[in-house]
């Protein structure tokens with residue numbers, strides 16, 4: 066049974082991307098973003114449980130899509146679809162589980178966590194919107210979690226000069242860029258640490274303030290370390306990001 070799970074959160078809307086379609090189902094080179102994201106996960110050296118969290122009305126779509134992605138990548142294609150987290154049916158081979166998401170990213174992560182197999186010791190939480198993330202980055206996060214026992218997040222140095230700016234446009238200050246990192250996903254944690262941190266956040270009303278998994282884990286007092294991220298792990302948020310992803314794929318195919 067796998068000891069590593071990747072929870073792919075793909076239940077967000079496509080509003081900022083300017084699409085009516087949920088973002089993970091927007092097409093890039095004729096394939097949904099989620100399909101690209103699954104390619105990188107199935108490309109990992111580690112054999113993992115994949116938990117895909119999608120909008121409630123996309124569970125059947127996602128099941129078919131994940132089965133195709135698994136087959137294309139030579140992974141066992143048995144999968145257990147479920148209309149809601151409560152009816153999740155993890156398959157014995159531990160390959161793919163599809164669950165319905167929540168109203169917020171945090172709720173979607175919770176639904177994903179509820180589908181983990183008992184054998185899972187390390188959990189990666191990954192945005193489907195980071196559709197071009199290299200498989201090697203996912204493997205590096207797993208290796209670093211195992212080596213340190215810490216929460217591990219990939220990040221890139223910030224190259225721009227960053228100013229704090231008032232609503233009026235007045236400059237309030239320049240931030241010391243040497244201390245900044247633009248963080249990405251997958252974010253990896255020992256399972257027990259992530260579950261304890263979420264329990265702590267729920268008990269202390271911290272979910273509103275802390276939007277990423279690493280912030281929750283650090284807030285609960287656990288160590289989180291940044292490792293080198295990858296430029297291809299950028300998040301597709303705006304139409305320009307989608308355009309950039311399209312050009313990168315064209316360049317890779319040429």
Ligand code: C5P
Nearest residue numbers: 074075076077168169170173192193194
């Ligand atoms: O909106 P944003 O790009 O920050 O979302 C980050 C990731 O969280 C996306 O992959 C999105 O699909 C996911 N998400 C989710 N459930 C929500 C909101 C966002 O799975 N309710």
